[in-house]
Amino acid sequence: MTTMTNGADAVQTNVLGRLTPSQRIVLLTATVAVAAVALFVIVVRPLPGAPTALNLPWVLWAAAFAVGEVLVVHWQWKRDAHSFSMGDLVLAVGLFLATPTQLVTAMALGSGAALVLHRRQRGLKLAFNVAELALGAAMALIVFHTLSGVLGQQLDWVAALAAVLTATLTADLCIFGIMTILENRVDTRKLVELLGLSVPFALGSAGMGLVVARTVVNDPASLALLSLPTLLILVAYRAYTGAKEQQDNLRLLHEVTSLLHAGDTQEALGDFLDSVRSAFRAEMAELVLLGPTGREGATVSRSREGTEPVVMAALDDPEDHHRLLRLATASGALTTRTGTGRGAPLDSYAAGHGLKDAVAAALRTEDRVHGLLLVGGRIGDVTTFTSRDLALLETFARHVATSLERGRLEENLRQVTDLKEQLRHQALHDPLTGLPNRTLFLDRARQAVDAAGCSDVWPAVLYLDLDGFKPVNDTYGHEAGDVLLRTVADRLRGCLRPADTAARLGGDEFVVLLTGPIDRFGVTRVIQRIREQLEVPVLLGDDVVTTVGASIGVALGEAGLPDADTLVRHADVAMYAAKRSAGNDFVLYEPGLDSTTSTRKDTTAELAHAIEAGQLRTVYQPLIDLRTGRPVGAEALVRWQHPVDGLRTPDRFIDLAEETGLIIGIGEQVLNDACRQAARWVAESPDRDDLLVTVNLSARQVADDRIVDQVRAALAGSGLEPHRLILEITETVLMQDRETAAATLWLLKDLGVRIAIDDFGTGYSSLAYLRRFPIDMLKVAREFVDGLGRDAHDDVITRAIVELAGTLGLLTVAEGVETVQQSETVASLGCDIAQGFLFSRPVEADAASAIISASRIRGDLRALPAGMPRCDPADELASA
Structure with missing residues (x-):
């Protein structure tokens, strides 16, 4: 006979339809109870007793069923526990020797009393099992009396076997119903497993019951003879199981404690606790180790079913552990389910961690206490920890303590703790500072x-x-x-x-x-x-x-x-x-x-849209040969033709483009436009060998490995001769990543283009990088040109730059020339080219073409011919 052992404990609360699983189990229990009562009242009570029935008080039968329910064989399968009781034997005997009313009443009340007193079942689980037992007894009696009438007295043993199997099948179907409700699905394999376990045991128990019943009817004195071999078999079986259990425990003890001597202490601790948990068929195993001075540095290692193992973690509830440690030290071991006294703290600890029971033992040697070994949550509620388990745990604890005393584990654990602390520190601190x-x-x-x-x-x-x-x-x-x-x-x-x-x-x-x-x-x-x-x-x-x-x-x-x-x-x-x-x-x-930040985000999106919509325009500021006064080309600059507030100068968006990476697209557009315009100037003046165009490269462009291909494509697409293109780079860009900059510039140089240093003298001016990089031109910063004739230092710096360029064979360009005096001064210093408002502001491509085609431009001709488009002035000429 099987009984439900841990189905109702696992009742979940997830909603399925209108009823929760708990409500469905209540409904199933009520249905089984109603069916049992109905069958008992309507069918069973009118049935006559068997011809061999004895006139015994029903209390004796109830006591027999109670004893049968206590004498059980437990079967553990993963997390489910099944119990096979001797109740099937009593049922088979009662079919022949008890009246139907006595049998049903005794089976329900006697077995129910054993469930309450021995197995400590309560509530819904108890109600379900009592109802299932009553229904099984009623069904068994109906099948027995029906088949007996058909088969006759000679084959009434067949009817008895069928009746016991009916009771077993009834119990299995009821338990299967509980499992289906809890898992929210029908798994017929579970029913097959239940029947495979219960049917053979039920047949064996029923067979023994038939022997007892026939012996009572035919030769009652033979019961004494039957009891002797039965008792010997039971004693031998218990001796065999005890010896086997002791042998298994010794083997487990050897295997488990040997894990403590493994090389990898962290892994060894995890395997050790997994093995302890398996040996005790427990849900959790826990090892508390004290620090060298006691509480300070105490750690806990834990293995719990369904979770990752915890190794050498700081105690999360040190007071509870130390209270258990004191009690276990005084007595050697503790167990739950004592209700009061020394076991109460362990009861509290187990309940707080969701465990139904627990045992604990101190890790003690002669001179000190090392910690605590605790095992909790015996899987399945059919069994709990016994005195044998407690003795085995104490043995485990002694072996662990001995290993600690020898220092093999303790030193390794200390090293692991130190390493963990180092790793924690490294994870939370900057390695440099x-x-x-x-x-x-x-x-x-x-x-x-x-x-x-x-x-x-x-x-x-x-x-x-x-x-x-x-x-x-x-x-x-x-x-x-x-x-x-x-x-x-x-x-x-x-x-x-x-x-x-x-x-x-x-x-x-x-x-x-x-x-x-x-x-x-x-x-x-x-x-x-x-x-x-x-x-x-x-x-x-x-x-x-x-x-x-x-x-x-x-x-x-x-x-x-x-x-x-x-x-x-x-x-x-x-x-x-x-x-x-x-x-x-x-x-x-x-x-x-921080509104600036949100504005910045909006501006970034707006600038990206402007690039796609073609709102960015390339304008040109002419470059003037100071020896001839003739335009020799122009510097390409960028402007943003905003649809709302008009022309935006570079100082309002170039820095943002550089930081966001949009400068890559802007720079490529300016490069393509500049090459096409320069090719147009050359086509309009094919005899001019000095025509050129300069284009600024940003730090992002120099660092971008696509820049060489972009320059090559711009030259090929426009047909411009490479030596007419000068790429301008600031000193700061060169020095941000010198290796990358040098490699990129030499690749560009291989294309035939020329390289200029923009704003020379304001950054890292050094002969070393002038030698290292393929430089063709130096552009004197406007700050120095602006101070000419007014600041002696600017005069000296500008002269030095021009002389340095001449010594190295480099061209020089004076930026920001705005007065005739500045133009004359830079020319007298030997500067080759000038640009600035004195000659022209940045203008549209057509206007630039008109200026470049002129044979000469005077320094006072800043007014453009009528009808020629003009670009709004920019206070700061920023590069693209």
Whole structure:
């Protein structure tokens, strides 16, 4: 006979149709109960007793069924437990020796009492099992009496076997109904498995019952003779199972404890706990190890069914574990289900972790306690942990403690703990400076903001971006840059209180969390200390000394702040505002400050659309040969013909295009237009060998591996001779990535084009890179040209640049020539070419063609012929 053992415990609450699984089980239980009562009242009670029935009190039969329910054989299958009781034997006997009413009543009440007292079943599970037993007894009696009348007295044993099988089939169908409800699907394989397990046992029990019944009827004295071999068989079976269990335990003990000596301690601990859990058929196994000094450094390793193992984690509930440890140390072991006394704390711990029972043992040696081994949640509720399990666990615990005492595991575990701490530190700190990284900083900022929500003591965040770091990194190398970053990090630490946090977010960006209470005055004092430290020169090595500044944005926490991420973002926005407004000591975030960011996003989208819609126009500023006064070409520049506010000059969108990468498309368009226009100028004046066009390349373009192909395609598409195209690059672009820049320029040089350095003298002017890069032209920056005749330094610098170019065989171009005096001065210095408002503003392509075709342009002819289109002036001629 089978009974449901853990179906109702797993009742879920997900909604299926109108009824929950719990409600469906209640409905099934009620249906079985009603069917049992109906069959008993209508069919069973009128049935006559068997001719061999004895006049015994029904209480005796109830006691027999109770004993039969206690004498069970348990079968464990994965997480499901099935019990096969001797109730089938009693049922087979009762069919012949009890009246129908006695049999049904005794089976329901006797077996039900055993379920309550022995198996501790309650509630819905108990109600279901009692109803199923009553229904099975009623069905068995009906089948027995029906078949007995047909087969006759000689074959009534066949009717008895069929009756017991009917009761078994009834029980299996009821249990299958529960499983179907819980799994929300019909799996007939489960029913086949149930029948395969229960039917053979039911037939065996029924056969023994028939022997007992016939012996009672024919020769009652023989029962004594039958009981003796039966008792011997039971004793032998128990001795065999006990010996086998002991043998299995010894084997498991050897296998499990040998895992502790494996090379990989982490993996060994996980395998050890998995094996312990398997040995005890338990849901969870847990190993608590104390630190060298006791509680400090205590860790827990855990293996639980259906979850990833936990190895050497910090104790999440140290008080509970240490309470269990004290009790287990005093007694050697603990077990649950004691109700009161020493087992109560373990009961509480098990309930808190969703376990129905648990056992625990201290890891003890003669001189110390090492920890605690705990096993919980015996799979299936048919059985629980026994005294044998407790003894086995104590043996396991002694072996583990011995291994720890010898130091084989303890030293490895300490190393693992140290390694974990190192890995944790590395995961949360910047490897270069040792400062907290973004992850750790945001965690501390979130804690500070969360605490401020309760205490109203708000923190502040400083966002720092170093000014001047990139030139140091590019000029002196990454090692010098690293020295600078480490020095800044050390000085930043020294400016803060112990409770504050400085972190490096990456590159040359640092961030500081100032714990509250802090106001603007306090922030100002901190920033003053930081700036004083940054002004101290930094020795980079080889007598190289430098200083850096910082753009600082500040965000003060206040009531209503949604989260720490917002506080950091506000500081970031303020930092960019500080960077834009050079000269400010720092910028404090205020509402509306980040509107620039949203405007920036809108402008980016607008610029992308302008590129696709053809709103960008290429204009040209003529280049004048200072020896002949004749135009020899033009520099290609870009303008944005905005549909609403008219012509936008480059200073309003080029920086944005460079940062967003849109400059790649803009630069390619300008390059193609310039090559086509230059080819047109050459076609209109085929005898002119000096005609040329200059086009600016941005940092993004130089770094883009497609630039060589783009230049090649522009030359091929326009038919322009390569030597007529001059590509202008600033010194800063050259020095950002010298290796990439050199490789790209030499590839461009191989195409036959020429290379010019724009704004020479304002950046990293160095003979070294003039030798390293394939340079053909130097353009004197407008800053120096503007100061000619007024600033002696500008005169000297301009003369030096021109003389240097002449020595190296390079052409020179003076930019920004606006007066006749400037034109005459640069010409007298030996400059080859000039451009500027004195000769022409940037003009449309047709106007540029008209100027270039002129034989000579005088410095005072800034007015263009009537009808010739003019471009609006730009205060700042930025490159594309």
